[in-house]
Each structure stands twice: as C-alpha cells, then as structure tokens.
Amino acid sequence: MIITGGxxxxxxxxxxxxxxxxxxxxxxxxxxxxxHDHGTAFNMLFDQAPTAGDDCIIxxxxxxxxxxxxxxxxxxxxxxxxxxxxxxxxxxxxxxxGVIPANLNAGSGNTADGTFEVGADLDGGAAxxxxxxxxxxxxxxxxxxxxxxxxxxxxxxPKNATFTFWCSAIVTITGAIxxxxxxxxxxx
Numbered sequence: 227m228i229i230t231g232g233x234x235x236x237x238x239x240x241x242x243x244x245x246x247x248x249x250x251x252x253x254x255x256x257x258x259x260x261x262h263d264h265g266t267a268f269n270m271l272f273d274q275a276p277t278a279g280d281d282c283i284i285x286x287x288x289x290x291x292x293x294x295x296x297x298x299x300x301x302x303x304x305x306x307x308x309x310x311x312x313x314x315x316x317x318x319x320x321x322x323x324g325v326i327p328a329n330l331n332a333g334s335g336n337t338a339d340g341t342f343e344v345g346a347d348l349d350g351g352a353a354x355x356x357x358x359x360x361x362x363x364x365x366x367x368x369x370x371x372x373x374x375x376x377x378x379x380x381x382x383x384p385k386n387a388t389f390t391f392w393c394s395a396i397v398t399i400t401g402a403i404x405x406x407x408x409x410x411x412x413x414x
Contacts, residue, residue: 257297260406265334266292267406268327274344275304275398282348282355283399284391285319288383290339290407296381296389297404301364302372307395310363313381315390317354321345327405338405348390358390372401 229247231237240248254262261267274283288294301309322343329336349355364375383389393399 256295256408257406260295260408261331264408265329265331265336266408267330268338269330270325270327270338270342270403270405271401272325272344272403273398273400275346276393276396277347277350278396279394280392281346281350282315282319282390282392283344283346284389284403285315285322285341285343285345285348285355286383286389286403286405287341288339288385288387289341291385292407292409293385294340294383295406295408296377296383297406298374298376299391299401299403300372300374301399301401303366303370303397303399305369305395305397306367307393307397307399308363308365309394309399310360310392311381312358312360312390312392313383313388315355315358315388317356318352319343319345319348319355320351320353322348327403339407355390358388369397 229239242248257267270286272284276283286294286296303309322345325342325344327338327342329338361381362375362377381389391399
C-alpha cells in the first residue's frame with residue numbers, strides 16, 4: 227500500500243525496513259497553535275478591589291462559536307483573602323466596566339469574542355448574578371508577589387457559558403487571565 231500526499235502533489239510516504247512510516251514531525255501546544263496560526267490567544271488584565279467580602283469582581287461570558295480555554299491566571303493581592311472562581315453564574319451585573327483583552331499575537335487584528343467585565347460588586351445592588359459552582363479557591367495569608375496559577379485541566383467555556391472570580395475580603399486583586407480560543411483539533 228502506498229500512502230500519497232492528500233493535496234494531490236503526488237508525494238508518497240516512505241516506509242522503513244521495519245514497516246514504520248518515516249516522518250519528520252513538527253509539534254506545538256494548542257496554545258501556541260491558537261496564538262501563532264490563528265491569532266486567538268489573549269490576556270485579560272485587571273486591578274480590582276471588592277466593596278465587601280464575597281463580592282464578584284470579574285465576569286466573562288464566551289460569545290464565540292469556538293470554545294474559550296482559560297489556561298490560568300496571574301494573581302497578586304494586597305492583603306490576606308481568598309479568591310475563588312465559579313462556572314455557570316448567570317444574570318445581570320451591578321456597575322460593570324468592560325475590559326478588552328490584549329491579543330498576544332502582535333500581527334493579529336483579532337479581538338476576543340465575549341463579555342469581559344470587572345467591578346467592585348458585580349453581584350450587588352439590583353444584580354441577579356448567581357447560580358455558579360465553585361471550581362478553585364486560592365488562600366492568601368498576606369500580601370504576596372505575583373504568582374501564576376495554572377488550571378491543570380484548563381477551563382473550557384463554550385459559547386454562552388460563564389466564568390467568574392470572587393474575593394472574600396476588601397483587598398486589591400491585580401492580575402491577568404490567560405485565555406485562548408480553539409477547537410478540539412487545535413484550530414481557532
């Protein structure tokens with residue numbers, strides 16, 4: 227059996243004496259592929275303090291048909307607190323400020339498709355934001371230098387799904403949420 231190139235170029239694949247396909251392969255992470263080939267990798271920078279304990283300070287909703295993959299978050303806090311993430315919160319937000327995530331491919335004109343908001347009390351006032359499930363909690367005993375928190379399984383946010391961050395104390399949280407868009411095959 228001869229394996230020929232799928233683009234009609236007439237190239238055939240070589241098989242070794244041990245019946246193994248001879249290849250030269252190029253591998254890249256899905257993150258690098260989404261960024262380099264599709265220009266769909268972003269950082270959402272934020273600097274926010276809640277008005278009271280257990281206030282929602284970040285709201286993200288994916289509006290793209292392609293899954294949003296949240297790789298992790300850089301965090302720095304000004305004092306002792308717990309910062310926790312939730313998936314699935316829905317409803318209106320109180321006094322939200324829109325954020326435009328930075329594209330990490332300087333040659334790409336793509337923008338992140340979604341709602342990206344910060345606020346001191348997104349779940350307060352007349353807001354109806356609720357219903358999510360907690361997936362991660364970070365406990366800070368005191369003010370800290372910046373640390374990267376990698377989501378070992380990545381967080382997948384399909385179209386119309388949500389991701390929120392909450393804080394247990396009145397301290398300033400500074401950071402960057404690392405995200406990209408790609409399909410199961412790695413394309414953006």
